Amino acid sequence: MKTAVPMFFINGFKNFIDRFFxxxxxxxxxxxxxxxxxxxxxxxxxxxxxxxxxxxxxxxxxxxxxxxxxxxxxxxxxxxxxxxxxxxxxxxxxxxxxxxxxxxxxxxxxxxxxxxxxxxxxxxxxxxxxxxxxxxxxxxxxxxxxxxxxxxxxxxxxxxxxxxxxxxxxxxxxxxxxxxxxxxxxxxxxxxxxxxxxxxxxxxxxxxxxxxxxxxxxxxxxxxxTDQDAVVTVTQYSHPDLNTLGFYLILGFCFGVIGIFFNKLILWTQDLYLSIHKGRRWHFVGIGAALGGLFGMLSIVAPDIAFSGMELIPHVEGGQFFAGGLLLLFILRTLTTLLSFGSGAPGGVFAPTLALGTLFGMLFGLVGQALFPTIITEPGAFAIAGMGGLFAATVRAPITGILLVIEMTSNYEMILPLIVTCLGATMVAQSLGGRPIYTQLLERTLKLAMRAKRQETTDKAMNRSLDRYKK
Missing domain, CATH: 1.10.3080.10 (Clc chloride channel)
Incomplete structure (x- = not known):
């Protein structure tokens, strides 16, 4: 009788496992x-x-x-x-x-x-x-x-x-x-x-x-x-004036064009690196050493154009840069992002893309404020919209971009301008024939894999021919 109760629980546990697992x-x-x-x-x-x-x-x-x-x-x-x-x-x-x-x-x-x-x-x-x-x-x-x-x-x-x-x-x-x-x-x-x-x-x-x-x-x-705070600490904006939605749409159109060129530049940079190292290990490692040295120097003398760019976003949105500085920073960060991501280093492009979108969005907001001061009163709101705009144009995932920016910044009242910006960016990118960056990268990977397989097959056939010739 003493073992009856333990066996009852053991059998019950086994039945539980069988049923649910x-x-x-x-x-x-x-x-x-x-x-x-x-x-x-x-x-x-x-x-x-x-x-x-x-x-x-x-x-x-x-x-x-x-x-x-x-x-x-x-x-x-x-x-x-x-x-x-x-x-x-x-x-x-x-x-x-x-x-x-x-x-x-x-x-x-x-x-x-x-x-x-x-x-x-x-x-x-x-x-x-x-x-x-x-x-x-x-x-x-x-x-x-x-x-x-x-x-x-x-x-x-x-x-x-x-x-x-x-x-x-x-x-x-x-x-x-x-x-x-x-x-x-x-x-x-x-x-x-x-x-x-x-x-x-x-x-x-x-x-x-x-x-x-x-x-x-x-x-x-x-x-x-970590904690439950937003990843990026920025200004919390209220619902934007409906008169500004047209400007957010124009911002999205701009990102649609930028996104197409950005994707093309990523692929071109990867092909350039491949033409240099040709898949040879120590050439590939040498490129990594050179890039590491370059970014090691930049991280000290010009940290704004190094790293992921996430730390830069609050400073940009907070108005710490003039229009000229934003344009220069956008160009330089585009270059450093291409150099880093195109090399094949183990790292992502989401965060650098969000930083680039913030830079251009803030630049657009400042220019718009200078031209239409009575309509555009908060240029920083365009920086928030810009985070999602470039993401939507390059990745071609507008809903993800909208949710990502809202959750990262806790700017839930920015949902309408984000939708307008991301929709405009996606429409222009698609109408101009642009394709999602990850789809293009996957196709490129598959092509290179097929090329390597054909080369391996050719090399084996040549080696067999040489062996027969030697015999």
Whole structure:
């Protein structure tokens, strides 16, 4: 009789497991999505704190060795160069797919065209991303967070041996959790998967709930590690005058044109780098070392054109720059963003794009205020709208851009001008034949993979011919 009660509970627990955790039940996917969200949020939080830690460590080393009177920028060059070179080496040697933002890789994986080697990608993306971003390069942390979250999703899928359809849902759930945690924006993380990955995502009630749960849990974890404040501290604007909506539409038209050229420049820069290193490892690492040295110097002498640009947004929106300075900063940051992201360094382009949108939006607001002072009284509001405008034009995900900016800045009353700006940017970009940047990057990756495979096949055939000739 003494063992009857424990056996009752043991059998009851087994029945519970069989009922709720069977692979045939959606309950398993539900609980796995929660677990993935927790892991994705934890990884993203550690990545965020790691960037801060390694950046502060780099500055401490620079100031320590600069006590002898050596210029700080001169000391920063070799330190940042070594950091970036290590990041490039790890990427090329162990997981080339961890280069760049990694978002095209996830989209390709959801279509079954790209592998997800999470055992390699998770450590390489994490460490390489820390070193690349910590060196001062103009990259964002959201790309690594998305790829890390998605790879966590695939890891859990492999461990629990879920089927292909559920595995795709968990991959998407991890990606949503990564973006939600990176920007403290759960709605934007959810919408990014639904909107940006619409051609790859298998829409169903179960898969959609998985994405929701992961994004929510990842955000909760991130807020436990950090706080619940908005990522960017800016002015809280009231509902704009309806007379200004036409100007927001014009701003969106401008971003539609800028976005097309920006996407073309990204692809052109990547092709330029490829023509230089031709896939050879030490040439690739050499480029990383040179870029690291350059951005190490810039991080000391001109920090406004280095780093992700997130720290710059409040200063721009706060009116600390004149129109001429904003134009110069926009041009220089466009250049540094292209140099960083186009190189294949493990980092994202979301944050630099948001910073560029803020710069141009503020410039537009100041010019508009000078021409129409009675209508445009708050140029900073155009800076907020600009954050979403350029994102919508380049990524072609306007709803994600709107939600992302609102959640990042807590400017909920800016929703109408954001909608108008993002809609205008998307319409112009689409009418001019522009295509989403991640779609183009995925196509480029697939073409390069096919080219490499054909070259490998040709080389093997030539080697066999040579062997037969020697015999």
């Amino acid at each position: 069977t692979r045939k039940s959606s309950a398993l996917l539900f609980w796995l999505s929660i677990f993935i969200g927790l892991l994705a949020g934890t990884v993203s939080a550690l990545f965020d704190h790691g960037i801060i830690w390694i950046s502060e460590l780099r500055l401490e080393l620079v100031h320590h060795y600069g006590e002898g009177g050596i210029p700080l920028w001169l000391i920063a060059i070799p330190i940042s160069s070594l950091m970036a070179a290590t990041a490039f080496y790890l990427t090329h040697r162990f997981a080339p797919e961890s280069g760049g933002s990694g978002i095209p890789e996830i989209e390709g994986a959801m279509e079954g065209m790209r592998p997800v080697r999470w055992k390699r990608v998770i450590p390489v993306k994490f460490v390489g991303g820390l070193l690349a971003l910590g060196s001062g390069m103009a990259l964002g942390r959201e790309g690594p967070s998305v790829q890390l979250g998605a790879n966590v999703g695939r890891m859990i899928s492999d461990i629990f041996k879920v089927n292909k359809v559920d595995g795709q849902a968990l991959l998407a759930a991890g990606a949503a959790g990564g973006l939600a945690a990176a920007f403290n924006a759960p709605l934007a993380g959810i919408m990014f998967v639904i909107e940006e990955m619409r051609s790859q995502f298998n829409y169903s009630l179960t898969s959609t709930k998985s994405v929701f749960m992961s994004a929510v849990m990842a955000t909760i974890v991130m807020r436990i590690f």
